[in-house]
Amino acid sequence: MRKTTYDIAVVGAGCAGYQLLYQLAQQPAWSSWRVLLLSDGVPLQRSWCFWGTDDHPLQHLVTKSWTDIEFQSPDFGQTQPIAPYTYHYIAGEAFFRYFEKTFLPANPNIQVVQAEVRELTQANRQFTLVTEDATFWAKQVFSSRHQTPVRPGRWNLSQHFRGWFVRTETPVFREHVATLMDFRVPQQDAVQFAYVLPFSDNEALIEITAFSRAMAYTTVRYDDMLADYISRRYPGVMFSVESTEQGQIPMTDYPFTRFGPAGEMLLGTAAGMVKATTGYAFRRIGHDCTQLANAYGNTQPADWPITTGRFRFYDRLLLGILTEQPGMGLNVFSRLYRYTSFRQILQFLDEESSLLAEVSMISRLPYVPFLSQLVKQWKH
Template sequence: MKHYHYIFTGTGLAALMTVYEMIRSGKFEDKTILLLDENPKQTNDRTWCFWDENKNFDTIVSKKWDTAYFKNENFERAMMLNPYQYKMVKGLDFYRLVFDLIAKQKNIHFVNQKVIDFQELDNLCVVKTETESYSCNQIFNSVFNPQKVKNQTKYPLIQQHFVGWFIKSKEVIFNPECATFMDFSVTQKGNTRFMYVLPTSETEALLEYTLFSKELLPKEEYETEIKNYLQKLGVTNYELMEKEQGSIPMSCYPFWNQNTKNILNIGSAGGWTKASTGYTFASTIKKSKALVQFLITETDLRKFHKTTKFWFYDLLLLDILNKKNELGSRIFSAMFQKGNPTVIFKFLDEETSFWEDLHVIWKCPKGLFIKAFLQRILRFRF
């Protein structure tokens, strides 16, 4: 049984970002690292977007926007994002960047095998695939097990689920300098539903019909809503270039309680997804950098996680959406209608001071959050 210092079970965004940061640090050249995944990561299976005021991954950013658009049935607002930019990264471009770097490292290996089990024994960890077993000092697991969240009721689970179409229109219809961050003018049907539009030219865009809700829809319903939205925009003649779909868990479940001294859950499996929005890329950049710095000086993986005030803010929003899912439009609209966009995005990026937090929070419906706060405190006590 071959032995490694570190094994990554699954090579999603969190695993690849962490390995990328390990290589860049230059501190792990004496450590053997194995990545295991049944998916070879050779297709463009997803698109990540994030707001950023630095130059993170600019070499593979396929499009940037300085302005974002918010809309509901009553108002619309174009927001300058300065000092931020909204950026789009295609999955395949990210995979190629990281795997090209991995290929140059003698101590890092990728094996295209499906992980079926892993465990921590007395003085080592063992990972089993369908064909082999490997041992290691420590495991970084990004294989998400939804049953852990579904089998409890203390922390709600909401899904950010969507179907996206990349289309090329015959009509000149889009503004390539402005991304539609949320358009709640679509019929809500008792849920939190919005359209998300990322134009890359006057005739090309990614349109995603997105929900924050408990249950997924039949695929045909997402696509019907995209067709209706295109018709509303005046797009009647277009070519469907590519499709994508996904479902991202949004939960404040304490995944880190499953960590052990030598097994750390990362990515969605470790609660790295921003629970109130479903955004993963920016939070994963931060978490992976922090993890690499942690590993340079620490060995007990149970010490890595730190709970912040933003975890509690997110929990209150999910409590509200779990009970009254139709209120999402009202909450986000209140935040964006008169709020300072720079402070809002800073808040969503978990970079605000407490006083800046209040500037955002007080824009939201106060009664909803006060009630959620009191109910949550009672749940914690009893």
């Protein structure tokens, strides 16, 4: 039996794996590469959001965009335009339909195998990938398999959420305004807020999101919170739930590495591309995949967009506060949105702000929990 060695094997047909394949396909030598895509066949029931000042490479998959952002708390609320940024939404269904029905058939050099990788090793500059029914070989492996570290970071929270796609009988939503945080929900033992993305004046995705040590709530708990929030924010409005989405995202200060145990190149969550204090990852993953593809195609060196330096320091401070004092979350975010323009907040979250702007922003936040956390982390 003839042994086939692939030039590239991609483990994981999700957000990172597909974005990497898309960027690899832009390389001059793409058609000459033999590519293996290994998928466990488990679909993700979620969508992705990101903001930007220019078009994303997958802009054609954007379902809806918003020019204004809203923040609400029990004693403060504000809506602001975010130009030059625009906030975008890509539906999971649209994302996977494009790659499975359009992209893969248009690239016959990709062989798709529905199988879970049981073992991955490297010897003599060649990788061996073992599944339940077969063995494959590749010169390079990119993997988005995320495994919980044996020794996790000091601060480890879970951002978990459940949302309803609703349709109302009467128009109630402002179609151009996305509500990123509405803290007018019970805080209990975690940082909890509602998230509203209107697709029209009577259609929207409404989610309950929590930052907590618990991995997730029961479906009943999410649904009770969603029903209560909708009844209070849109009293008397009749609505139907068309579909749902649910998921969870790690929020950790774990020092991620670029390579896995066998020397494979890690992608997405496994490579630390999730912003530790927000859970946003789509744009960071896209940038990383572009860099990796260009480096593999020898068109330019890679620039790993992992959080480092002072931004990692900021993330650790906030993670420490949200872990040890979740009740402070409402106060921290309320003061942040009250005293800082939303455009500046997005620039800060993109890690593109100036040190002077950061000092000005942080000086307006409640200083006691940050100083306390600073002392604890310095001692640690």
